[in-house]
Amino acid sequence: MSTSKEKISILGAGESGVGAALLAAKEGYDVFVSDRAAIRDKYKAELEQYGIPYEEGRHTEKRIGQAAEVIKSPGIPDQTELVQILRAAGKAVISEIEFAARFTDALLIGITGTNGKTTTTQLTSHLLREGGPSVGMAGNVGNSFARLLAEEAPRERYVLELSSFQLDGIEQFRPHIAMLLNITPDHLDRYKYKFENYVAAKFRIVRNQKMDDLFLFNGDDEHIGNYLKKLEPVPQLIALTKRSIEGELLKVDHQSFDLSHTALKGRHNAMNALFAITTARLLGVRDEKIQEALKTFVNVPHRLERVAEIAGVTYYNDSKATNIDSAYYALEAMQRPVIWIAGGQDKGNDYAALLPLAREKVKAIVCLGLDNEKIKGVFKDAVDIIKETSSAAEAVQTAAGLAKAGEVVLLSPACASFDLFQNYEDRGEQFKKAVNSLEV
Numbered sequence: 001m002s003t004s005k006e007k008i009s010i011l012g013a014g015e016s017g018v019g020a021a022l023l024a025a026k027e028g029y030d031v032f033v034s035d036r037a038a039i040r041d042k043y044k045a046e047l048e049q050y051g052i053p054y055e056e057g058r059h060t061e062k063r064i065g066q067a068a069e070v071i072k073s074p075g076i077p078d079q080t081e082l083v084q085i086l087r088a089a090g091k092a093v094i095s096e097i098e099f100a101a102r103f104t105d106a107l108l109i110g111i112t113g114t115n116g117k118t119t120t121t122q123l124t125s126h127l128l129r130e131g132g133p134s135v136g137m138a139g140n141v142g143n144s145f146a147r148l149l150a151e152e153a154p155r156e157r158y159v160l161e162l163s164s165f166q167l168d169g170i171e172q173f174r175p176h177i178a179m180l181l182n183i184t185p186d187h188l189d190r191y192k193y194k195f196e197n198y199v200a201a202k203f204r205i206v207r208n209q210k211m212d213d214l215f216l217f218n219g220d221d222e223h224i225g226n227y228l229k230k231l232e233p234v235p236q237l238i239a240l241t242k243r244s245i246e247g248e249l250l251k252v253d254h255q256s257f258d259l260s261h262t263a264l265k266g267r268h269n270a271m272n273a274l275f276a277i278t279t280a281r282l283l284g285v286r287d288e289k290i291q292e293a294l295k296t297f298v299n300v301p302h303r304l305e306r307v308a309e310i311a312g313v314t315y316y317n318d319s320k321a322t323n324i325d326s327a328y329y330a331l332e333a334m335q336r337p338v339i340w341i342a343g344g345q346d347k348g349n350d351y352a353a354l355l356p357l358a359r360e361k362v363k364a365i366v367c368l369g370l371d372n373e374k375i376k377g378v379f380k381d382a383v384d385i386i387k388e389t390s391s392a393a394e395a396v397q398t399a400a401g402l403a404k405a406g407e408v409v410l411l412s413p414a415c416a417s418f419d420l421f422q423n424y425e426d427r428g429e430q431f432k433k434a435v436n437s438l439e440v
Helices: 015-026 041-049 081-088 096-103 117-130 145-151 164-168 195-206 222-230 267-282 287-296 324-333 351-361 373-379 392-402 424-436
Strands: 007-011 030-035 054-056 069-072 092-094 107-112 135-139 157-161 177-180 214-218 236-240 249-252 255-258 305-310 313-317 338-342 362-368 385-389 408-411
Touching: 007 015, 015 030, 015 041, 015 069, 015 096, 015 145, 041 054, 081 092, 096 145, 096 164, 107 117, 107 195, 117 135, 117 157, 117 267, 117 287, 135 145, 145 157, 164 195, 177 195, 177 267, 195 222, 214 222, 214 267, 236 267, 249 267, 255 267, 255 287, 267 287, 267 324, 305 424, 313 424, 324 338, 324 351, 338 392, 351 362, 351 373, 362 373, 362 392, 373 385, 385 392, 392 408, 392 424, 408 424
Parallel strands: 007 030, 007 069, 030 054, 069 092, 107 157, 107 177, 135 157, 177 214, 214 236, 313 408, 338 362, 338 408, 362 385
Antiparallel strands: 249 255, 305 313
């Protein structure tokens, strides 16, 4: 407990920032929250309930700078002028994950990677809950880590989904088990369009690990392998590879796990399951409990989510596919001709990797974004039909008009959502609503 009323300023009043504010107030800090945008009503109500001062629509630099330490929401880039000013003044600017970890002695499992983080986080949590000890899940999925520590009874283990943005703000944070699922180009606009900067951000997950900690990584990923050569890692290394995957069977230390009756479809989900199963076994969950739990796992919304079949056309919501690699796996999983709804806020994407699948599987592309010129330019010689739309409803109506019975309409944007939507969840929900409105 802080007894000196040390001042803490928090930039951003979303889930991460408000969670940090609640924990800081609980621990006796003098907290001030600042958000340059308007604060959502539910978060404003929480701040007022606990008497936490805040401002919205501006950043008052002088008041923020009075704090000994500043907690920055992950959506605020390090290059932001205010962050640069604070650091130049000698202020520590950290992430909510870094701050929250100070207030627990629980075993921490950190999961990062370009794709599959949410599924792997939720599946790992699900398997561990079947094994008995109390488990909390937080980070880049659901509630913030700080909120869990502020509002709930202590857990023995926490499973944390960690984005590169969250890892950018860690200094002492140490996961006892770290997972690095894969690395492919993403968020390059945030990393000066240098892939090596993004790779280095992902590897921050191991920076504070000790000799008795574990680092599970994708042994097939050349970017991970190349970066490992530059390091002298302290933790114990466990490489997981696709050699353990035989169709819908996973082999872990001569033990087989069957995915055929689970929601985990596609080789990307088999790899996610391999990480989760290996971790559960390392932590003592029995094999039969793991197999039972695999069958009861429900996959995350907006990730290859089957929405409906209408007039013989199946509609899939894969709004969470905000980068090239995610869209690749979605297209790869489709076994019927695809009307592909794609586009949004480009993050420095190179669509060339999708051209072979587009030629093989895509009948038409329905663009959903404010600026579709890049997509049209890349795919004009690979796909005969390319239409432009500017809303989820228009995209669905257009796709439905192009699709025939036995075909698939797939929303898998390969882009961020912020040009037309609040976030990928909003995009996915609007897509589902538009699909369901087709049924008459």
